[in-house]
Amino acid sequence: MNSTLALARAEVRRLGRNKRYSFFSVGLPVVLYLVIAPSARHYHVYGVAYPAYYMIAMASIGAFSGALTGNAQRISQERKDGWIRQLRLTALPANAYVIAKIIASMVITVPSTVLVLLLGRFYGGVHLELWKWFAIGGTIWIGALAFTALAVAIGYRFMPDTVQPIAMFVYFVMSILGGLWFALSGFLAKIGDVLPTYQVTRIGTDLISNQSVPATAYITILAWFAGFVVLAVIAVRATAETV
Amino acid sequence: MTQGRMGASGAPVVSFENVRKVYGHVKAVDGLTMDLRPGETVAFLGPNGAGKSTSLDMLLDLRKPTSGTIRMFGSDPYHAIKAGRVGAMLQSGGLMPEVTVRELVALVTGFHPRPLPVEQTLKRAGIASFAGQRVDKLSGGQTQRVRFALAIVGECDLIVLDEPTAAMDVETRQAFWVNMKAEVAEGRTLLFATHYLEEADQAADRIIVINKGRLLADGTPSQIKARAGAKRISFRLDRIDEPFLLGLPALVNVEIRHDLVQIQSTDSDRTLYALLDAGYRPREIEVSGVGLEQAFIAITAEDDRDGNGTTPGRSDSAGVASYAQH
CATH class of the missing domain: 3.40.50.300 (P-loop containing nucleotide triphosphate hydrolases)
Structure with missing residues (x-):
């Protein structure tokens, strides 16, 4: 386990140095929040003030895009380059690579999420009890974990050239129909209802507006999570002889 | 070592x-x-x-x-x-x-x-x-x-x-x-x-x-080198009797170009003495060792030829292996 953690630490260090990764998971959501949240201060969506909704949305975008597009691309590239093969020749336990990727992804999600939530509190004027901050952060974190599992599935299954469009497609569908770019209503909201991204936002906004969160929200997220994990396990097993 | x-x-x-x-x-x-x-x-x-x-x-x-x-x-x-x-x-x-x-x-x-x-x-x-x-x-x-x-x-x-x-x-x-x-x-x-x-x-x-x-x-x-004929003998000879050359002892392979003859042999001394004993007087005799490269090419080429036959040739290769180990 110690060597797996050492690998995870190295992964975190690499991600921290990667400008592209930092831009999409930290830079973009922060800038968008700074620009857009104040201009829509008087609107209400999903029963909360716009800056509160947008805080949830931007924190989710940063966490999910980092977890999905960043990881999928890197895993696929590292598989192609033979780094995964190289690790299999060491005394590292089998699957240490995947476990380290997931740990690193979960660690790197924390600062970007915390940063946007802090902006919401001190710049967007969102006031909440302490436990709700943790509940919101935790929900986004679990969502990011699910997308990390999907990234493993895509990264193991496809070559880097193919990964890029696939990951971008999933990212846009999940973020737009999940209501992360703008709040959904009517028909689009009905589609969004089945997506984990939409339910993460919903749990967040319900917590902020003091409504009770329906159990289906949690069930939807966990169902996607389980589905992505199954896909990841199948992909890793199926490619055991070709990594 | x-x-x-x-x-x-x-x-x-x-x-x-x-x-x-x-x-x-x-x-x-x-x-x-x-x-x-x-x-x-x-x-x-x-x-x-x-x-x-x-x-x-x-x-x-x-x-x-x-x-x-x-x-x-x-x-x-x-x-x-x-x-x-x-x-x-x-x-x-x-x-x-x-x-x-x-x-x-x-x-x-x-x-x-x-x-x-x-x-x-x-x-x-x-x-x-x-x-x-x-x-x-x-x-x-x-x-x-x-x-x-x-x-x-x-x-x-x-x-x-x-x-x-x-x-x-x-x-x-x-x-x-x-x-x-x-x-x-x-x-x-x-x-x-x-x-x-x-x-x-x-x-x-x-x-x-x-x-x-x-x-x-x-x-x-x-x-391995011995497998493919350890030595290469080359010389010039005016009247070449091809069937005789092919009958020389310890012979692996013969190449003839005009008056130039190149022979691969597992025992260059025996091959050369047989040639001289038969009354031939070749000129510009050179005897050199075969590199591993020629040995390797000879061994695999031989195998590829055998492989074209009807038998899969697995017993052949086992024979080769045990031969080389002795």
């Missing part, structure tokens, strides 16, 4: 027993049986597509044999590798980008149950001078040496190298073998695949040749 071959003591470090690997209709490895003994330096030779890489992949537990057994230090390869007993370097092995060479070596050193000091590894692999550089900014030869460093980060008993000097220039290649000999001098077993036959000739105690997934020859470099 090591005297450990033939009568080597102790259980084999590695044993392949009738190992096969089939992809659809293609038999990449077709009933390979071989042993590596402790302390041996063994070169693994074969033309492209002979099954070298697949064999090494199976040895290193990257692929599973379709049938047959591979043992390593008395257990299965997976457990031997996870116990840190094997240091391996593959052509297809990649490096982690975005970190420095020293960070990478330190990281992989940390995975090893019997690690060696990082600075020492950097020196032994000849990469200390660029240890501060980022891995993704290195040249091909430098990358190759970093891969080698990762194979020797800990104390291991078997080193497996797949074309270790492929991306190196001549000077780097020589330096590499100086380092490598120091590694095996400590009693380690070394298995390396190579395209450079002179490398196999100089470095190996023993050479294993495979072709079409089967063992073709197994012996010392001089035995």
Whole structure:
């Protein structure tokens, strides 16, 4: 386990140095929040003030895009380059690579999420009890974990050239129909209802507006999570002889 | 260097027993049986597509044999590798980008149950001078040496190298073998695949040749050369009697161009005396040793000819192997 953690630490260090990764998971959501949240201060969506909704949305975008597009691309590239093969020749336990990727992804999600939530509190004027901050952060974190599992599935299954469009497609569908770019209503909201991204936002906004969160929200997220994990396990097993 | 071959003591470090690997209709490895003994330096030779890489992949537990057994230090390869007993370097092995060479070596050193000091590894692999550089900014030869460093980060008993000097220039290649000999001098077993036959000739105690997934020859470099006719005799002769030349003793092969005759022979003295005894007086006689390269080409070409027949030729290759070992 110690060597797996050492690998995870190295992964975190690499991600921290990667400008592209930092831009999409930290830079973009922060800038968008700074620009857009104040201009829509008087609107209400999903029963909360716009800056509160947008805080949830931007924190989710940063966490999910980092977890999905960043990881999928890197895993696929590292598989192609033979780094995964190289690790299999060491005394590292089998699957240490995947476990380290997931740990690193979960660690790197924390600062970007915390940063946007802090902006919401001190710049967007969102006031909440302490436990709700943790509940919101935790929900986004679990969502990011699910997308990390999907990234493993895509990264193991496809070559880097193919990964890029696939990951971008999933990212846009999940973020737009999940209501992360703008709040959904009517028909689009009905589609969004089945997506984990939409339910993460919903749990967040319900917590902020003091409504009770329906159990289906949690069930939807966990169902996607389980589905992505199954896909990841199948992909890793199926490619055991070709990594 | 090591005297450990033939009568080597102790259980084999590695044993392949009738190992096969089939992809659809293609038999990449077709009933390979071989042993590596402790302390041996063994070169693994074969033309492209002979099954070298697949064999090494199976040895290193990257692929599973379709049938047959591979043992390593008395257990299965997976457990031997996870116990840190094997240091391996593959052509297809990649490096982690975005970190420095020293960070990478330190990281992989940390995975090893019997690690060696990082600075020492950097020196032994000849990469200390660029240890501060980022891995993704290195040249091909430098990358190759970093891969080698990762194979020797800990104390291991078997080193497996797949074309270790492929991306190196001549000077780097020589330096590499100086380092490598120091590694095996400590009693380690070394298995390396190579395209450079002179490398196999100089470095190996023993050479294993495979072709079409089967063992073709197994012996010392001089035995392998003897397989294909150890000496080349060339001379000029005015009136050439071809049937007579073909009937000379110890003959492997004859080539005639105008008045120039080139003969490959397993016993140049006998061949030459027979020629002289018959009353011939050839001019410009030269006798030279056959390089490993000619031996290798002769052995595999012979196998490819045999392979075109109706029999699969497996018993042939076993015969060749035992012949070469005597």
